[in-house]
Amino acid sequence: MRPYRAALEQVPEPDATAAARCQELLDAKTKPRGSLGRLEELARRLAALRGEATPGLPRKALVVMAADHGVVEEGVSAYPAEVTGQMVANFARGGAALN
Incomplete structure (x- = not known):
């Protein structure tokens, strides 16, 4: 087997x-x-x-994904494309919030 x-x-x-x-x-x-x-x-x-109505998750993980959607090229973004990477780095350091 x-x-x-x-x-x-x-x-x-x-x-x-x-x-x-x-x-x-x-x-x-x-x-x-x-x-x-x-x-x-x-x-x-x-x-x-x-087998439990409220099972725990002893090994949790969080995956945060971010991308630049390209609106900078359309001229409608308030920020340059470089801000995406800067914000992700700031999130990782705990210096910014996200939704």
Whole structure:
């Protein structure tokens, strides 16, 4: 048997009860039901796979991506293209906010 097949056999079936409870908790929040879209789906899937309605994520990661969209060439940007790189460096140092 191939190693990945043996590993797959160790993976438990998704827990439908945990997924349903996760959705109940999401629906109880002060927001329209389903308003978080794909994020709610991912939360339910994670709950089902971990077997917990509120699973933790012990190893978190954050990926920040930035790009220059080229509006400088159109003459409508208030800043030159070099500002993109400068802002990213400032974000990485914790000196600026982003959204």
